[in-house]
Amino acid sequence: MTAVELSGVGKVFNAGRGDEVTALTGIDLxxxxxxxxxxxxxxxxxxxxxLRLVADLxxxxxxxxxxxxKPARRARLDQEYGIVFQQAGLFDWRTVQRNVELPLELRGTxxxxxxxxxxxxxxxxxxxxFAGHYPEQLSGxxxxxxxxxxxxxxxxxxxxxxxxxxxxxxxxxxRLQDELLxxxxxxxxxxxxxxxxxxxAVYLSDLVVVMSPRPGRITDRIPVDLGERGETTRQSPxxxxxITSVRKALRGPAAVxxxxxxxxxxxx
Amino acid sequence: xxxxVDPVVAADPTAPVATRRRRRGARGxxxxxLPPLAVGxxxxxxWEATVRLGRVAPYVLPAxxxxxxxxRGNADTIWQVGLASGANALVGLVVGTxxxxxxxxxxxxxxxxxxxxxxxxxxxNALPIIALAPILNNMFExxxxxxxxxxxxxxxxxxxxxxxxxxxxxxDPIHRELMDSYxxxxxxxxxxxxxxxxxxxxxxxxxxxxxxxxxxAVVAEYFGGLQDGLGSRITSAxxxxxxxxxxxxxxxxxxxxxxxxxxxxxLERLAMPWRRAARRD
Numbered sequence: 001m002t003a004v005e006l007s008g009v010g011k012v013f014n015a016g017r018g019d020e021v022t023a024l025t026g027i028d029l030x031x032x033x034x035x036x037x038x039x040x041x042x043x044x045x046x047x048x049x050x051l052r053l054v055a056d057l058x059x060x061x062x063x064x065x066x067x068x069x070k071p072a073r074r075a076r077l078d079q080e081y082g083i084v085f086q087q088a089g090l091f092d093w094r095t096v097q098r099n100v101e102l103p104l105e106l107r108g109t110x111x112x113x114x115x116x117x118x119x120x121x122x123x124x125x126x127x128x129x130f131a132g133h134y135p136e137q138l139s140g141x142x143x144x145x146x147x148x149x150x151x152x153x154x155x156x157x158x159x160x161x162x163x164x165x166x167x168x169x170x171x172x173x174x175r176l177q178d179e180l181l182x183x184x185x186x187x188x189x190x191x192x193x194x195x196x197x198x199x200x201a202v203y204l205s206d207l208v209v210v211m212s213p214r215p216g217r218i219t220d221r222i223p224v225d226l227g228e229r230g231e232t233t234r235q236s237p238x239x240x241x242x243i244t245s246v247r248k249a250l251r252g253p254a255a256v257x258x259x260x261x262x263x264x265x266x267x268x
Numbered sequence: 269x270x271x272x273v274d275p276v277v278a279a280d281p282t283a284p285v286a287t288r289r290r291r292r293g294a295r296g297x298x299x300x301x302l303p304p305l306a307v308g309x310x311x312x313x314x315w316e317a318t319v320r321l322g323r324v325a326p327y328v329l330p331a332x333x334x335x336x337x338x339x340r341g342n343a344d345t346i347w348q349v350g351l352a353s354g355a356n357a358l359v360g361l362v363v364g365t366x367x368x369x370x371x372x373x374x375x376x377x378x379x380x381x382x383x384x385x386x387x388x389x390x391x392x393n394a395l396p397i398i399a400l401a402p403i404l405n406n407m408f409e410x411x412x413x414x415x416x417x418x419x420x421x422x423x424x425x426x427x428x429x430x431x432x433x434x435x436x437x438x439x440d441p442i443h444r445e446l447m448d449s450y451x452x453x454x455x456x457x458x459x460x461x462x463x464x465x466x467x468x469x470x471x472x473x474x475x476x477x478x479x480x481x482x483x484x485a486v487v488a489e490y491f492g493g494l495q496d497g498l499g500s501r502i503t504s505a506x507x508x509x510x511x512x513x514x515x516x517x518x519x520x521x522x523x524x525x526x527x528x529x530x531x532x533x534x535l536e537r538l539a540m541p542w543r544r545a546a547r548r549d
Contacts (some may be wrong), residue, residue, distance in 0.1 A: 028474050089442035093464040093542050102460070106450045134542040262383045 001067050003158050003190035004031040004054055009048055009063030010039035010215075020213035023049045026150060027063065027100075029209065029218065029262025031190055036181075037093060038193040038201040039209050042244065047194045051162050051175065055083055068157050071264025079107060081158040086166045088143035090135040090150075096122065098133035100150045107154060121149035128188070141172035148180070152187065159191045161182070174234075177204055181229055198250070202242035203234065210249040286340035330512040345501070346520040348489065353497035354524055355414060357485035360420020361478060361528070369470070370427035376436035376462070386433065387451040394428040400488050405493040416488040416497070423484040428473040435469025436462050468543070472535040482525040496526070 009027040014020050024046040031037045039047040052058040053065055056076040067075035073079065076137055082103070090099045100118040109117070122128045125145040135143055144164060151159055165173045177200060195201050202224055203206045210220035222241045226233055233239055284441065310388025312332045316325065319331040326334065372492070375381040397419065404415035443461050452460065498521045505514035537544050 052445075055449055057445055066380070076449060079450065081449070083446070083449045085442050089440065089446055091443070091461070091464070093467070093540070095542075106452050110365050120399070136400055137543065 005066040024216040036207040041211030045211040045213040085139040085165040086163040088147040158238040322346040334512040335515045357481040360417040361481040364421035364424030372432035401488040419488045424477040427476040431473030435466030478528040
C-alpha cells in the first residue's frame with residue numbers, strides 16, 4: 001500500500017474572482033510506505049499548499065488525494081497522519097507531557113495509556129526528563145522536538161512536516177535531521193517534508209520532488225540513495241552529486257531566461 | 269576533578285542559559301521591597317515637613333501624623349465601613365465579571381455580535397457610569413445595597429468584556445490548523461484552545477476592574493442610597509470640616525483598593541502556573 005497518492009491534483013484560490021490564483025496544477029505524486037519524500041522549490045511554488053491538501057486542511061479543486069488508502073478527509077478524521085509546522089505551536093498552558101498527550105486525549109485514549117505513550121515519545125526525541133516543564137522554559141530546538149513527539153503520539157503511518165527546522169540554527173538543524181531519520185527508521189513512518197534547503201532535502205530524502213511556481217507544479221523528481229547516514233555522509237560524493245542535481249533542477253525551466261523558452265516547453 | 273553537567277545543556281547545547289534555575293534569595297526580596305518603601309517613607313516625611321514648616325492650613329492639607337491619629341482613633345469604624353464597601357465591591361466585581369465573560373463567549377461565537385458589540389461596548393465604556401448612581405438609588409429602597417452593587421457590576425463589565433473578547437478571538441493560526449488536523453471543533457476547540465488562550469487577557473481586564481470596583485463602590489455612596497460604607501464617611505467628615513478624619517477614610521479606601529488589586533494578582537498566579545514557571549527561570 002502507498003502512504004500517499006495524488007493524481008491530477010490542482011488547487012485554485014479565489015476561483016472566478018479577479019484575484020484568482022492557480023496554486024497547483026496537474027500534480028501526480030506517490031509516496032511509498034516508509035519513504036521520506038521532500039518537496040523543494042522557491043516560495044510560491046505551492047509546496048506548503050500541497051502538504052495541506054494531503055492533510056485535508058484545504059480541499060483540492062480537482063483530482064484525488066488518497067492517504068493510507070483512504071480519501072484525505074477520512075484519513076484526517078482517523079488521525080492517519082501527524083503534522084509539524086515551522087513554529088512548534090505548543091500550548092503554553094500545558095506541560096510538555098500534556099502537549100504530547102493532546103492528540104491522544106482527543107482520540108479518547110485512557111489516562112494511563114496516554115501517559116505511557118507520551119513518555120515513550122518524549123524518550124524517543126530525547127526529552128524524557130522535561131516532561132513536567134512548560135514550553136516557554138525550553139529552547140526553540142527542544143520545542144520543535146516536542147512538536148515531533150506530539151505528531152508521532154498516535155503512531156500515525158504518515159508524518160507531514162512543513163519546514164519544521166526552518167527557524168532553527170544550523171547546528172540544531174543538523175542534529176534534528178539525524179534524529180528524524182533515526183525516528184522514521186525505527187517507527188517505519190512515511191514522511192512528506194517541505195523545505196527550501198537543498199542540503200536538507202538531499203540528506204533526508206529517498207526522493208526529492210522539485211517544484212516551480214506560477215502555476216505551482218512538479219518539474220523534476222530526483223531519487224537519492226545515501227544509504228545509512230553517518231558522520232561522513234555530509235562529505236560524501238553521493239551527497240554532493242545529489243545537491244548538484246537538485247540545484248540544476250531548481251535552476252531549470254522556471255529560472256531560464258526568455259531566449260530558452262522553447263526548451264522549457266520540450267522539458268514539460 | 270568533578271564537573272557538574274547541567275541536564276538542560278547536556279540534552280541540548282543550544283538551550284538558552286535562562287533555562288537554568290535561579291531562585292530569588294532573601295536579599296532579592298529585600299531589594300524588591302526596600303526601594304519603594306524608602307521612597308514612600310521619604311514622601312511622607314516631606315509631606316509632614318511641608319505642612320509643619322509651611323504652616324499649611326489643615327483644611328487645605330492635614331499632616332500625615334494628624335491623619336494617622338485619626339486612623340487609630342477611628343480604627344473600628346474604618347474597619348466596619350471598609351467591610352461594607354468591600355462587600356459591595358466584591359459582589360459587584362463577581363457579578364460583573366461573570367456577566368462579562370458570558371457575554372464575551374457569546375460574542376466570540378457569533379460573528380455578527382462581535383462586530384456590533386465592540387464599538388457599542390467601547391462607546392458605553394466612555395460614559396461616566398458612576399453618573400448612573402443617583403438614578404439607580406431612586407429605583408430601590410434607601411436601605412438596599414443593590415444600587416451600589418449594580419453600579420460596580422456595570423463599571424466592571426466593560427474592561428473584562430473588552431479584554432476577554434479580544435483574547436477569545438485571537439487564536440494562533442497554527443493552533444487552528446493543528447486542531448483542524450485532529451478534527452477538533454466546537455466546544456472542544458473552545459475548551460482546549462480559546463479559553464486557556466484568553467486567560468491572560470481576562471486577567472488584564474480583571475486587574476483594571478478590581479481597582480475600578482472599589483472606586484465605584486466608594487463613590488456611588490456620594491449620591492445617596494444606604495450610607496454604611498467608606499464613601500458616606502468621607503462626605504460626612506468633610507461636611508463637618510473634620511478634614512484629617514476624611515483623609516483617614518480616604519486612606520482606608522486606598523488600602524481596600526490595594527487589597528483587591530493584590531488579591532487579583534494572586535488569583536492570576538494561581539490560575540496561570542505556566543507563566544510563573546517561565547518567569548522564574
